[in-house]
Amino acid sequence: MSDLTQSQTVIEIDVRDAEGRVLQRYQLADDGDYIIGRDREIAHILIDDKSVSRRHAVLRRKGDRLALADVGSLNGTLIAPTSERAGARETTDGWQDWPRDAYATIGLFSLYWRADAMIAEAGDGDDQASPVITTLGADRGVEATSDEQGAEADASGAATDLTQLFATTELVPFSQLLATAEKLDIPVETKDYLCIGGGMGSFMFVDHLRIVGVSAQAIRVIGVDPDPVRKWADYCQNSQIPAHERIRSHSASTPDNIWGFPGYALRETWQRVRAGRRDALEPVLRVFGEPLFAETYTPRLGDVLASVSREAQRIGWQGMVRCGRAIALRKLDDGRYALHFRTPLQPGQGEETTRDWICIARHVHIATGYPAIRVLTVLQDYRRRHSDDPSVVNAYEPHDELYRMLEKRGGTVLVEGRGIVASRILQRLGELHQRNPTIRIVHLMRYPVTSGHRSDLARRPVRHHVEVQPFNWPKACWGGALQQRLERADSAKRSEWMDVWGGTTTADRKNWRVMLAEGTRQGWYQPVFGDLIKVRRRDGQLALTIQPPKHASRQTISADALIDCTGLVADVTTSAFLRDLIDTHALPRNRAAGTGPERGMSGLRVTNAFEVKALRTGSGRVYAAGIITANGPYAAVDSFLGLSFAALRAIDDLVHSRTAGLRRFGPLASVRQWIKWCRGVSP
Amino acid sequence: MTPTLLGRWQTRLVLFLVIVSPVTLVASWLLGKSGGLSAEPFGLAAAMLLTGLVFEAIAQQLQRFRWDQDWPFALFVGQAVCEFWVAFVAIRLDFVPGLEACDLARIDRVSRQIACVDYALPIGPAMVQAAVIIALSLVFVTGVAPVLFPRWRYRGGQFSGFHRRD
Ligand SMILES: Cc1cc2nc3c(=O)[nH]c(=O)nc-3n(C[C@H](O)[C@H](O)[C@H](O)COP(=O)(O)OP(=O)(O)OC[C@H]3O[C@@H](n4cnc5c(N)ncnc54)[C@H](O)[C@@H]3O)c2cc1C
Numbered sequence: 001m002s003d004l005t006q007s008q009t010v011i012e013i014d015v016r017d018a019e020g021r022v023l024q025r026y027q028l029a030d031d032g033d034y035i036i037g038r039d040r041e042i043a044h045i046l047i048d049d050k051s052v053s054r055r056h057a058v059l060r061r062k063g064d065r066l067a068l069a070d071v072g073s074l075n076g077t078l079i080a081p082t083s084e085r086a087g088a089r090e091t092t093d094g095w096q097d098w099p100r101d102a103y104a105t106i107g108l109f110s111l112y113w114r115a116d117a118m119i120a121e122a123g124d125g126d127d128q129a130s131p132v133i134t135t136l137g138a139d140r141g142v143e144a145t146s147d148e149q150g151a152e153a154d155a156s157g158a159a160t161d162l163t164q165l166f167a168t169t170e171l172v173p174f175s176q177l178l179a180t181a182e183k184l185d186i187p188v189e190t191k192d193y194l195c196i197g198g199g200m201g202s203f204m205f206v207d208h209l210r211i212v213g214v215s216a217q218a219i220r221v222i223g224v225d226p227d228p229v230r231k232w233a234d235y236c237q238n239s240q241i242p243a244h245e246r247i248r249s250h251s252a253s254t255p256d257n258i259w260g261f262p263g264y265a266l267r268e269t270w271q272r273v274r275a276g277r278r279d280a281l282e283p284v285l286r287v288f289g290e291p292l293f294a295e296t297y298t299p300r301l302g303d304v305l306a307s308v309s310r311e312a313q314r315i316g317w318q319g320m321v322r323c324g325r326a327i328a329l330r331k332l333d334d335g336r337y338a339l340h341f342r343t344p345l346q347p348g349q350g351e352e353t354t355r356d357w358i359c360i361a362r363h364v365h366i367a368t369g370y371p372a373i374r375v376l377t378v379l380q381d382y383r384r385r386h387s388d389d390p391s392v393v394n395a396y397e398p399h400d401e402l403y404r405m406l407e408k409r410g411g412t413v414l415v416e417g418r419g420i421v422a423s424r425i426l427q428r429l430g431e432l433h434q435r436n437p438t439i440r441i442v443h444l445m446r447y448p449v450t451s452g453h454r455s456d457l458a459r460r461p462v463r464h465h466v467e468v469q470p471f472n473w474p475k476a477c478w479g480g481a482l483q484q485r486l487e488r489a490d491s492a493k494r495s496e497w498m499d500v501w502g503g504t505t506t507a508d509r510k511n512w513r514v515m516l517a518e519g520t521r522q523g524w525y526q527p528v529f530g531d532l533i534k535v536r537r538r539d540g541q542l543a544l545t546i547q548p549p550k551h552a553s554r555q556t557i558s559a560d561a562l563i564d565c566t567g568l569v570a571d572v573t574t575s576a577f578l579r580d581l582i583d584t585h586a587l588p589r590n591r592a593a594g595t596g597p598e599r600g601m602s603g604l605r606v607t608n609a610f611e612v613k614a615l616r617t618g619s620g621r622v623y624a625a626g627i628i629t630a631n632g633p634y635a636a637v638d639s640f641l642g643l644s645f646a647a648l649r650a651i652d653d654l655v656h657s658r659t660a661g662l663r664r665f666g667p668l669a670s671v672r673q674w675i676k677w678c679r680g681v682s683p
Numbered sequence: 684m685t686p687t688l689l690g691r692w693q694t695r696l697v698l699f700l701v702i703v704s705p706v707t708l709v710a711s712w713l714l715g716k717s718g719g720l721s722a723e724p725f726g727l728a729a730a731m732l733l734t735g736l737v738f739e740a741i742a743q744q745l746q747r748f749r750w751d752q753d754w755p756f757a758l759f760v761g762q763a764v765c766e767f768w769v770a771f772v773a774i775r776l777d778f779v780p781g782l783e784a785c786d787l788a789r790i791d792r793v794s795r796q797i798a799c800v801d802y803a804l805p806i807g808p809a810m811v812q813a814a815v816i817i818a819l820s821l822v823f824v825t826g827v828a829p830v831l832f833p834r835w836r837y838r839g840g841q842f843s844g845f846h847r848r849d
Binding site: 259260261262287288289290291292293455456457458460461470474475476478480481482483484487488607608609645648649652665667670674 | 685687746747748749750752755757758825830831832833834836837838839845847848849
């Protein structure tokens, strides 16, 4: 290689941030592998940002060609064509060709071949001085591996601290773990099943486990909150869905009942019959006619919450859950797993505020939900400057104060986003407008939408610049032809289809449509298009600078409040637990889909039965569910019905693997359990 | 519901076994003269099954025009009603082999053609038989199948061959 260096031309690579600014320029002087990552010690192409993994990807130069490979810990390395002509081809060994007119996505950053990048000599005159230029020559080490330091161990084999023991290797010797735990006085408990998260995904998995015959004593659930619905209920409450309001879910999507029968519509009909109401049949008739002859039936938030807490009681959830935060999961050398978790201490229980624990189990289920709320960069900037301004909020955070303020004083509100939460917030603001007519709504969307996506022979309808579908995916993604197609497709096809089927949509509800039409006519609702690029405070108001699409000139809008409804979408590595898991075990990730922020949301790679195969050890198995498996074999992972499906699939897989001693859940057992459910007795 | 074609066919066959056959047996016993069984209800059931299998294929193609690729319950019922009429008319026009359309015929004096006086498959009982079958099928699909076969609803109505292991 080194004798080639003299004759080689230099290839220049630009690292651009999300706004397209060139931050760094690297000159690749010769052939070989270059590591891209966040770790100063090992990365040749260094991108110091949380969205980038320590060792993210490897860039290979061969002659005047480049290729990229994922190195496990990556966070969705993606090569996307800048023009339609160029395309990335993935070879079987994981290398993707990187043609000159394509760019690569690394976390929130993009890498480009520099325009006319083939220049004669390294360090050739470049007067555009802004980016830092680094020349990588033959002297850099090729394929450096991270030098993991061994944990200090004493004579008994016990490490001096747990983190250190876990850092040593990905396969922890059981005896050493016990010795360490004993020495550090960390309690160890052993269970058959361990569920990490404790939210809806964990709940549905545990519900299925209990129903197929696993006893409550064999299950441990670790969750930040002991109440499985807490997190979801908070999101609903913040995004202005009160208990009597209807959610975006199907009648048969019943997190408290694995059969989907009786559905919420039938239960609501029954409630109404008992109350002697004349419209008792309306819910079931709606299910019969939806969505052709009636608006799709959706259950009330309060009914769903109540049903889940009833089921939690039935299966003995309280006895299984322990309030704590999962820190790290490791494989043991005996085919099981060890979880290090921390529980909060009651006040007055000692100096520290937390206590360490270890739970050992052969079967692990991970459902930690949304890693974080995504706050737009402009809003982050603004918040850093005006930390306690209640007039700039994210829809998923508590912000009732804002509505009280608006109702009292009136004013203009900018609502950003076009998803289901945006619709709900708009509806809430519309209701406020009835009470205070000086309230005006400016609705900011990135670009106008006049016709919907096409898939197969159908086209998705559009209302008020928003594509509509009853749920967040076409219904056949839950258990129909689309799901089957997805399960059988390769990762490229999957992300292509999910891009079309998903995206930002809302439900076509009449009250919302009527309100927007009225607001448009009377002038208190106005849609605008573009990206919010700056938020400032000027003369007691917000000055919002908007960059309309297609390079039109910027416009500034004055408003009194801003509600950002653009996202819960955050990269799974924002969760420290998942980040550690991904980095330690080099877990592969799914190829991301979409064009917006959802690009950052590439989930853990799972099999069609939701197993994280890269974590398999001996007879031990790890399964995952929820948004952390996004863009995999199943589209609707982040929904109750999807979680229920994932649970059943994982359990069937365990039965099939014969590692858990579980029997197949057949029709007789199913009917017997269903009757127990109806009678409300423990499974 | 979001059935696949295989799901439609498989569910159809299961419905034939558990709903259509017993209902038809009862109808045939009720219509049978002097304690015997009548053949016509079986003719209707068989004709409806055959028409049904063809209709399912057509419905599956139409379903592709729907964004959600779903087939609402109302359409299922509409589809079943159409199937009934097609099967019924086919029997009346003597298209169904092995089944006499006419029980009693006479020669029309004006047109000099044979006209049926008494059909072997009278419309009233046929409609009742079909209505009972459709209603019970709806109950089976919405309530019984999910409880007996908890995986069925996730498989586009298929009992086997939906998933692929990877
Ligand atoms: C506003 C809103 C409305 C929705 N409406 C519907 C609907 O109508 N129908 C529907 O089907 N779906 C709906 N969803 C989606 C539904 O909420 C999710 O599918 C479901 O809650 C996801 O379950 P989960 O277990 O993956 O995550 P969660 O329910 O969020 O649970 C994850 C839990 O893990 C905990 N956790 C995270 N990290 C750790 C750690 N390191 N250690 C321990 N615990 C940890 C979290 O604190 C959390 O409690 C809605 C979502 C939102 C935001």
